[in-house]
Amino acid sequence: MPISFKIIEPSQINSIIPLVQKLNNHKVTEAVLKQRFAEMVTQNYECAAIYDGEKLIGIAGMWFCTRHYSGRSVELDHVFIDDGYRKKGLGKQFMKCIYDYVALKGYQTIELNTYVQNYPSHKFYMNEGFEILGYHFLKKL
Template identity: 25%
Template sequence: MKNVTCSLATTEKQISACYPLMYQLRPHLNQSEFIEQVICQQQSGYQILQAFRDKTLSGVAGFIIGHKLAWGKHMYVDDLITDIQQRSLGVGAIMLQWLEQNALQHGCGQLRLDSGVQRFAAHKFYLREGFVISSHHFAKSLPPSN
């Protein structure tokens, strides 16, 4: 799609501009917590992709390149969201294409992500985009440490 362009959000102003979209996916974070958390995660290599449709910010994706014994060098997509007003226009597919190209350029052998069990529409999207359901993800909440 010619009217969608992707780039990395690198400045605090750009990251801050991603908040209203990221809030749609991560509503537990207020704006300052979001900025603080992104700056913290950047120390480990976290980055945010921003997708503009006709110059309007329409989608964002948080990701990190890492290594694991199980997966080798891979790109993990932490967060992927298209603005609720702009869905089914191909923005999500273009962000995934950008992420895949970036992963290839960095020598990653896999793209990986988790998606909540209730996100049936997103699962349909990922399957359409060539992902397979490869594992069950288990999680256990722990009491806060003092």
């Protein structure tokens, strides 16, 4: 499999919508995601991707910011690898590409949230050296 890693151009951001919908069990419509991603690409957001040839098989959104507790930081968002490509070492390779990319941009830390019940992701991120610092809360207005 000819696997490649790259940063998706903002003009191509809607190509990630099918994977984002799989990640979130199609809870958000395509129309809403298009609107949100159009805004996101104007707000220090980028998306890394894994391709098998021309087929998009993995994504990781990246929010670039400066935080008082961690300095120049990247928050990973909607990290997802399609089911048929899991357990093949791609996650580890993908994260290495992301680490290298954000370090070249001058960022010192990476953080992320993961769903409470997603136990395989917890193990993966802990093996990658991430530490649990707290809880992520959300309130819809």
